[in-house]
Structure formats: C-alpha cells, structure tokens
Amino acid sequence: MAAQAPAMPAIRLSWWIDDPRMRRMLLRLFGGALAVFIGIPLLTLVLWSFAGEWFWPNLIPTQWSLRWWQEVLENPRVIDAMVLSFTIAPVVTLLTAVVAIPAGYAFARLDVPYRRTLLLLFLIPNAFPRIGLYVSLAVLYYQIGLIDTYWGVVFLHMIGTLVYMTWITTATFRSIDPHLEEAARDAGASPLRAFFSVVLPLALPGIIVASLFSFLASIDEAQGTLIVGTPHYITMPVLLYTLISSFQRPVAAVFSVLLALPSLLLLVVAQRYLHSEYVAAGLGRV
Amino acid sequence: MAVVTSARAVPRPRRFDRSRAAGVLLVLPSLVYLTLFVFIPVIKAFATSFTVRDRDDAGNYTYRVGLDNYAQLATSDTLRANVIFTVFIAVTSVAIVFVIAYVIALALRFGKGPTAKFLGRIYIVPLFIPSVIASYAMITFLANHGFVDGILQALGLPDGAFPKIVFDWKGIVITQVWLSLPFMTVLLSSVLLEISDSLIESARDVGASSWQIFRHIVLPLSAPGALIGVTFMFLGVIGGFTVPYLLGPNAPQMLGVSMVYYMTNYFEPYIASTQAVAIFLLSLVAAVYYVRQQFKREIR
C-alpha cells in the first residue's frame, strides 16, 4: 500500500527532520543546552553556599568555607522558620487528606447529587488568579481575625492542596475495580470495613504521592504566606524573600540549598511513583 | 413458569437513600472549606472592586457602589501599563515554554536513544525547586556580574556590555520558562502518548514525511490537550507573584506585584481587589476554556 500520496507541498525548511543524523545531532545540542539551562543556575547556588570568597569574574569561588552554613544554622530566625514550615506542612497534609479523600471517594463511587456542578466548583480555585484570591482572602482574614495566625496560614495552604488531592484521589478510586469492594461486602464486611480493608490499601500509592506533593506545596508556598502570615508566621520561603532582598548572597544561597533539600530528596525517593498524571495535576503550584 | 400469582407488584416505597446521603456527607467538608476560603473571597473581591471609598470634609469615610475603581485602573497610566505588561509577560513565557516543552515531549514520545532518556531525567528537576529558590538561582545566574556575565567576560566580552536581564521583563520570562517547563512537558507527553503508533505508521505508509506527519497528524491531534496546559500555565503566570516580585522591574509591574503593594503598602484593598478582578477578567477566556476542557476530561 505504498502508493505515493498526492504530494502534500513539501516544506523545504524542514529537510533536516527527515535526516536521522542531523536530527540526532540537533537533539543532542538541544539536550546539552537544556541541561545547562536547568542545571547550572542550581549549581551556582550550591557553589555560593560554600564560597568563602568569590570575586567576579572568577568562575568558581576563590576560597571555600563553611562559614555561611554555620551562620545560617545558628541564626534563630532561620531555626524558627524551619520549625514553623515543618509544623505547618504535616498539619496541612493531614487536614487535606481528611477532607479530600472522602470527597474523592464520593465523586468516584457514590451517587452524589449535582455531581457535575460540584466538580465544576472544584475547578474554581485554579481558574481564579491565585494572587488575587490571596489578596481577597487577606481582606477577609483581617475581618475575621485570622490574619497573622497559624491557622490562617494553614487554611491558605490548603487551597491548592485540597483541589489537587481531591482530583488525584478521585482518579485513583475510579481506577479500582468496584467489584473488589463489592466482593468484600459480599464476604460480610460493612461499607466502612470494605473501604479500609480493600479500597484504601489499593489506593495507597496515589494517596501517598498526593500527600507528598501536598507536603511540598506547603513547604514551598511563599506568596500567600507572605501576605497573610507576616510578621509573626515567617515560613522558610518567606524568610528567603527577605534574605534575597537584603543582598546577603551566600546566606541566601545556603538557605536555598537547605530549603530545596526536602524536595530533592523526594525527587529521588518518589521517582517510581511519579506517574505523569499525578505530576500534571500536581502543578497547581506555580 | 414461576409460581407467584399476585398481580404486578406496587413500587417499593422510596427509602432513605444511603448512597446519596453518604455522598453528600463525604463531600460536605470540602465544600464548606471551599466556600469559606475560596468562594466567599472571590465573591468579596468582586464586591470590593465595586465599592468606592470617599472621604468627606470632616475626614470621615463614606462608601458607595460605583465603577470608580475600574475607571482609575483604566485611566491611570501606571496601572494601564501594568495590565499590558502582565499580558505581554504571560503570552511570551507561555509561547516559549510551549515550544521547548513540545520538542522535549516529541523526543520522549518518539526518540529511543540515550539523548531522549537524558532529557526525560533532567526536564523534571525544576518541578522540585520552590519558585523562590528558582528565582534566586536565576538572579545569581543572569545578573550583571553574575555567572553568565562572568563566562562571557572570560570569552572576551567587555565589562558592562552584558544586557540587563534581571530586574527586567527578560528575567521574569526566563524564570517562568524554567519553572513551568516540567508541567508543560508532562502534559504534552501524556497527550502525545494518546496518539497511537498505528496513526503515525499509516501516515508513513502513504508516504508522508516526518514534517508532514507532525504538521498534519501529531499537531492537530495534540492541540486540544495541549491547550489545557497552555491555559493553566497562562492563569498561573498572570496570577503569579514570586517571580515578578524578585526578578521584575520597578515599573511597569506585573499585576500580582502591584496588587500586593496596594494591599500592604498603601492599604488600598479597593484598588487591589479591582486588580484581582481585572486579572480574572483578563484570563476569563482562558479560565472558561480551562474549566470546560478539564471538566470534559473529568466527567468522561
């Protein structure tokens, strides 16, 4: 069936696409450029964090030192911010899970009235510009006294994580054969028992990924926390704002590396769970 | 035949429907949460944007409903410049990310060599870097007397010839591209995965070149899914704060930054809310498209 097609107008500029060697070379160039673009900025930060002395235009520090690390780790503001970040993130994750998992299950399995409308409402947080939402929320917080409070920050963090986790869990529960649950009921399990014995264990990978992303999203959230949490609830990324603005380059670099560690650790640990659909939905955080 | 003889049974009385009741109960907490922390603020933002605060001679504030805030947004040169700047940044960064991500996604979908594998490993990294850190990394990387400047010096560029990238629109765009690359690539990859090999092979069978296959098959088939990514990223950039705050110029500002300034520095929630609604209206087409497409996917 290799009859030549009535030739679509050949586009001359694209000759190289059909030449495998040329294509391979271009792809390599592209890959190299991408690696530089993604990797070198991060590498520079790491270098800065260990730089004792680095005068421009030297390409690497002229003196190495752990001085900045020591300074950062002894700074009480840094310690406070770390403690705060790591106490907020688990609470956000837990609360999100408690609220989102039942909703995800209901959307996937149960006969929820007005299901379509509800699903539509769950898209609003992503459709309204995030910073605009945070500013409005701040106004509301002033009125109800949640501004500059622990719970104010927690609830703000949950905006992104809740929607994300609801979607993930809905998809996860939907992918589990409903007959598995029915078989458990048939064997004498109550609806609750069937859920905990059969559905939950099978949904665990999806729930774990969603929880990890929620944790990270909470650790990383800066713009909303800056608006509703100052001056008393300074999380790590919010503190980084001020460090960057105060032009203490090595200090900010150390702190950046510190702040990036949990995420990078996760990248290594979670790699095999990172199905593309989770990641795609996980980018509620921009 | 069956033994039962009575007439056709009457319908069973409608019983309390457990499944529906459970459904409502399970969705309720998240609905309450969303109402309190999303829907009410959104509605309040709209309301506030139509509230005008006047100050009378005695120095007391009076409030009324009006379009004055919008008028101010439209007539103030600064604010208007901010709106145009915001849209420009959003469109530019989305376009650049789209092209780069598409190339990576194509390589991941159709490439088999080590380069494709390598791409698959590195493109995901920015996903795990908080945007504050990414912004800061980009500052040290791209600033005047930064890393790139240093390399160019070593290659013989005269001091001071390096263009201004940080604290300029270019810095915002480059950093947004950096941050959004993983999301767009993942999305496009999953869209490309849905195009079956047989479609490509049958096109090749009738003699189409790689370019023609891309132009007439891959591109059109991936368009709807790709547009979800484009709109989502557009919404993210337009409503973003961190990157323009850390890397943007003092003027014009992106609306996210300007809004926060009006809120925290001038304590002007009215103008701030108006800008929020303006951002929303600016992105309304994108938002509606995004919601509709996502919705279709969800419902299935």
Add this chain to the structure above:
Amino acid sequence: MAEVELRHVTKSYKDTTAVDDVSLAIKDREFVALLGPSGCGKTTTLRMLAGFIRPDAGQIVIDGKDVTDLPPEHRPTAMVFQSYALWPHMTVADNIAFGLRLRRLPQAEVADRTARMLDVVGLPGVTKRYPSQLSGGQQQRVALARALVLGPKILLLDEPLSNLDAKLRVRMRDEIRRIQQELQITTVYVTHDQEEALTMADRIAVMNGGVLQQVGDALDIYDRPATAFVADFIGSSNLLTGILRLAGTRALAQVGDARVPVEADGLADGAAVTVSARPEDMEVLREAAPDAFRLDDTRLVNFGAYKRLLGRHPAFGQLEARVPKAFRLGDEPVYLRFTRARAFAGDPKPRG
C-alpha cells in the same frame, strides 16, 4: 435448605427497564441458569439477589424471609464475579480467609477451613501466592473457594467462565457442577452461552429485554419453546410469518402459498403467527411440492458430523436445514418442507 424467590422484581434505569416484572422461584439445591443475550438484564437480576442493587418494585425472598432491604453483608448469598474480583493486595489464603476473619473465628479454624476449601476446588498449595501469580483458571477456582468458604445458602455466579479459553471452559463447567452437587448448594448461574446453560443447569430461565421468557429444563426450552424468541435464541430456528388456520384438531399456518402443519397451543383461528422450525425438522425435496418452500442461492456449510444447507426464499429470506454429510447439491433447485413446526403469536422478535 435454601429457596430463593423473586416476586415481580423490576429495576429501571433512566432510559431502560433492565429487569421488568420478573418472578422466579428457585428450589432448594437447584442449579438455575439465567440465560439471555447481552443487555437482557441477567447481571442486574443477579446483583439484586446479592443485594448490590435494590429493586424499584417487587420482593426478594430467601427461605421465606423478605431480604429486599438487606445489604449484601447481611444476606446468605455469595457471589463469584466475572472478573473474579480477587483482592490483589492479599495472598490467596488471605483472600479466602477474609470473610472468616471478619466473623472472628479462631486462627486454627480459619486456616483449616481455608485449606479444606482449596482442596474442594482442586487447588492445594497456592496459599502464599498473590492472585497476579495465578493463571486465569486458578484465579477462577480461588474466587469460587472464597465464595464457598463462608458456607453460603446461595451461590451466585456471573459469567464466571467467560475469561477462560475454550478447553478450560469446558473443564471448569464440569468442575463447578461437581462442586455444586457435592455441597448441595442452591445456585444461580448467569451466562449468555446456551451450551453452558443446557449442560450445567437443572432449569434454565431465558430472559430477553428484561422480561423472563421461559423457565424450564433443557428439553423444555429446546423442544417446547414458549416464545418465538426462545425458539430462535436456543439452537437456531427458521422463522416465518403467517396466519393460523384451525381445522378440527389440526392446526395449519398459511405461510405465503404454503400450508404448514404446526403445534399451536391456545391460539385462535385467524391469528397472525410466527412459525418456527428447527433446521433438523426440515425435509429437503428435489422438486416442487404444494407445502414446500423453494430455495435460491443455495450453499452447503460443512460442520464435520453433518452439513447445513443454506438458501434464500424469495419472500421469507434466509432458511436453513440440517442435512447428512453425504448430501450434495445439484444444478436443479431444492425445496424445503417443514416436518415439525410451532406457531407463536405475533412478530418473530418481540423486544430485543
């Protein structure tokens, strides 16, 4: 002792009536097959018996007790799913023991009953494996064991063999029947495969379009189909439309120019009828006869032990007859005469 009864059970969805006023009484230890084409409501009926679906109207009675409003965990039924629905995160032993543990039986008894049940289904020594490490046939046996271990009064099976290859299907057929006989358990077996139904069941309930067409043993429904649908669905039949003529004790159907002697229970003279005849109840003639139907475009299909003669009648369309394997076609036309036929009221395929 377990009798099951469906009383005027009806279940509708938005645009379809999946099960329409079905009444069926199943006796103790009886093996009943629910047979019908795809979408006829078999699964819905079975799931109502199990308690997964609540009927819109009617009752389900087990041993004289109305269980219609009981959830599945409180019914003495056990179901084997088409997809087996084995829990992938539990071993074979844990799958089978799950229900026993829910009942807080002592550890030793759980282990003992699990092992015994695996013996019954002919699958000892796989307790530690996970379902994904078993073949389709083995999974099928585990699913059966899991359903039976709780000692249910009624066993429900939904097309349990449809995921197996043809050979295995025949073997499992005998196996399931053997186990059912051994345990003397009342069984409802859903299938769309008439061979399964005819070979396994004590009685067969034929459904179409949500309506119960006929309940009877294999001979009943093959030889004395109650509706034209059953006649057509079980085995195959030639269906023609005509007018019934009663002359004394004899009934004839006027089909075109031909008059076909028919069995017509309780039908009135002059009624519009569907005449149905099995391919084996056909006589093949080489020349025209008053009551015979001429066949054009004839061809033979070889089935090994016999042949089928297929042809087209100008007015009545496709007809077929079963002929001996020595049968040859010549150049001259052939004619079919019905040696045995039944008449049913109405159109050939009401609903469906």
